[in-house]
Amino acid sequence: MIHFVLLISRQGKVRLTKWYSPYSQKERSKVIRELSGMILTRGPKLSNFVEWRGFKVVYKRYASLYFCMCINQEDNELEILEIIHHFVEILDRYFGSVCELDLIFNFHKAYYILDEILIAGELQESSKKTVARLVSAQDSLVDAAKEEANSISNIIAQATK
């Protein structure tokens, strides 16, 4: 089972957190502090796994962003590594060559996508196509409701209001 998912930038800034096991706000900050201290300082070429408080944390770096997932001792680390990659590939497809900026400003969309991939700490869907279809179904409904300001001019108008 995955206990939490963290996205941390190389500077240690939090980009996304998702907790599947209960952690208080205080514990969360502590976890993030501890893990970013451990993971960001690890040299290249080392393994992508860290043992931590009796759990294992699998992490992978994409550009300047670290994707981390915390799992149980008996879980398969390589599988988790590929789940991370699966997530990134789906993000990439959704945003069209995703970059960190997309995730910074659209973190809530990243959450929606994550919710389609993982649920309750387990992988729920391993087909990229299915996930993409579901997410875009949600988006199109949203578009139909005309809730989303889609064009640049809209945004500008709103920003200068």
Next chain:
Amino acid sequence: MGSQGGFGQSKEFLDLVKSIGESRSKAEEDRIVLREIETLRRRITEPDIPKRKMKEYIIRLVYIEMLGHDASFGYIHAVKMTHDDSLLLKRTGYLAVTLFLNEDHDLIILIVNTIQKDLKSDNFLVVCAALNAVCKLINDETIPAVLQQVVELLYHPKEAVRKKAVMALHRFYQRSPSSVTHLVTNFRKKLCDNDPGVMGATLCPLFDLIMIDVNSHKDLVGSFVSILKQVAERRLPKSYDYHQTPAPFIQIKLLKILALLGSGDKQSSEQMYTIIGDIMRRSDTTSNIGNAILYECICCVSSIHPSPKLFGAAADAIAKLLKSDVHNLRYMGIDALGRLIRINPEVAEQHQLAVIDCLEDPDDTLKRKTFELLYKMTKSSNVEVIVDRMIEYMISINDNHYKTEIASRCVELAEQFAPSNRWFIQTMNKVFQHAGDLVNPKVAHNLMRLIAEGFGEDDDTADSQLRSSAVESYLRIMGEPKLPSTFLQVICWVLGEYGTADGKYSASYIGGKLCDVAEAHSSDDTVKAYAVTALMKVCSYEKAAGRKLDMLSECQSLIESLSASHSTDLQQRAYELKAIISLDGIAMENIMPLDASCEDIEVIDKSLSFLNSYVQKSLEEGAKPYLTEHERSRTRNISNFRNHDHHDASTHSLRFEAYEVPKPVISARLPPTASLTELAAVREQSYQREVHRSPSVGSLSDKGSQELRLRLDGVQKKWGRPTYSSAASPSTSDSESHTVNGTGKGKSFEPSSRRQPEVEIPEEKQKLAASLFGGTTSKSEKKQSGGGIKGSKATRSTADQTRATTAVVHPPVDLLDFGEPSGAASGSSSTVDPFKQLEGLVDTNQYSNVSKDPDLLSLYSDAASTSGQNQNQETGNLSHGSGNRTTKGPNLKDALGKDALVRQMGVTPATQNPNLFKDLLG
């Protein structure tokens, strides 16, 4: 597809994100967030907020919470938003509550109603959103409220809903198993769902159910095997393929289930052999996912009823993993080896060199995994080497969690396999010295008991030698600073009991030492109490032996000060000591008999029969009868109170029978006629020698190691500690030992000739490893500077690396905190405000690849000119050269588009901040 259209949030929010990105310190970030919290707190309570605006506030709350601040004031608004009719708002509401609330939050009760309503919705997206919330929020108490509905959703026409319903039930099972167990048939039915996604999801709850009760699911073995077969034969839709591997995540889950079902069941296991063998043959060992499956196969093979053929295949796969130079794979290899040796420990033999390599590896994770493997394969023949290694590592780390674990493992191994009591005591000393506060206090009692009881045989000489050597080592150690309390207690106790026993040390010397301890640890009452009691023992033995007792002045003053102590316990001990000293020798001998810690305590006559006549008499005289067992037992406890210590020790369990001694070894060295005492004497001598050496671990002398080796050889020794053979190895030439390596694997050595080469292999290996990996080792110790990463998928260019190091030196200043100054611009621009730069964009940012103009068209043309050459490079060469100032991932146009968009909105990512735009997938 997707939302390139825009960020959809107000300028205000974008500015917030931006300014947080800019902040240079955590404190600054906190200030910004606190200000935002104040703003939101005010705004969110205003009347008549447009829904759109409210949605954004909620997202801002999520952002605040994500950064580790408390946004609880807004939770209720998120809850309200879940009530909204519009899916967009509802979805935002659900997202926010699932992120905000833990399963025991009070507000959940307000959401249950909405969830119930939404689960009935005819829009499947609403149902999906509600099910997502169900998985996170529904707790033990609220399960009944939605259970029926969720079960019905298992048969919903949309597969997405069915899948989430299965996952929700799985979650319910984890929360409260009893609520779902009657639904097992539903899971079985869902296994045959025609959507592979639903089938895959069903494996999660089934795995858990099978874990609890294997037997009631044995009939499913055939189904699982046939599903796995179909998956492996690519019968699933192509969309489930992952990097050309057919549905690997489903395969892995199935293998996990088969491992459970086949465990200890020959018949079931036989059904699986073919398919597992097939999968192992097919798996693509060049990809990560292929190795993930392979690893799962090995786990499965090691769990089910063993098949020689599969075992061979698994061993081969492990050999491949261990030979890899990718750390991840070696790590998995070590782990897999740890599983396979449970079936047959001999597999490990051919990999000893690889394992030693991993043990020497600079990667801590790999090292720990290797220690775990060693822990699993410890025997009486290699315990010394392994525990030594473990202690050495334990000393070198700071992570208390792991330190505790490894310390307890050392203790466990030492207790189980110790070749001699002396070694045990020495090992315990080391563990206590370096991790004393972390080990279970039980261990201390065991150690005291061992010293007191000795070998457990009628060999008094050996026992007393053991004790005096313990005393000697403690006298040496106790002067060191920062000894943990538990260890000091052991030291005091042993010194009190046996400090003067062999006559080597005078009572006043020991007494002085004990006073030193008490004074040096004046804040620790327990240690002081132990010290005073020890002092009392020493004094009374002295007096009982008829010698004149002169109390040192420091002892006197210590006792005086303790008599006035705030701790009543210390006070009592001090007064007792004073009282006992004034008695004569014979009385003393009775009160404090010499070496009586192991004597049985006289059983008290529980019925107090000797009082019968008195009781009778009293009753006749009209006294109240003395009744109630409860009360009587209480008084008895009080009467036993003084002996509490002894009882205490006996409740802890430790193996006290003689330790397993590899006998043939000893006889190999000693003349066969050697009597037991002689044997002990020989050991004793060597021990004495060792004792004089420094206590630091790992610096065992040659003599000491000879002694150690003595007991090791003859027994099949698998894991020699390289340093032990220091005398022999440097002289051996490289080529010679290479051949030794080669033959070593063949295990064709006769026991007698075994000793030298066996010990040498690891030594040679270490040398080999040092020469092979030495360069990398030192490099990585220097830490991550330079050196590109080979990662094929992630775009980690060398330039990126060097930037990484510079970024550490100059704190990032640019906009969205990605400011690694690129190339030559770094020096000057790193201190300049990126926004100011922005204003004068055109002239300052000469290195920019990104547009300087909001006009999209000119942007592209501009970009084409500045980065044309870079693009060429990228297409030709995936790993960018170190001098390359490429600031973009390969997908330049997309990135430029995004950049332009951001600029138009007034958010200006600095140009020195290329990573922000870098495609995550290179």
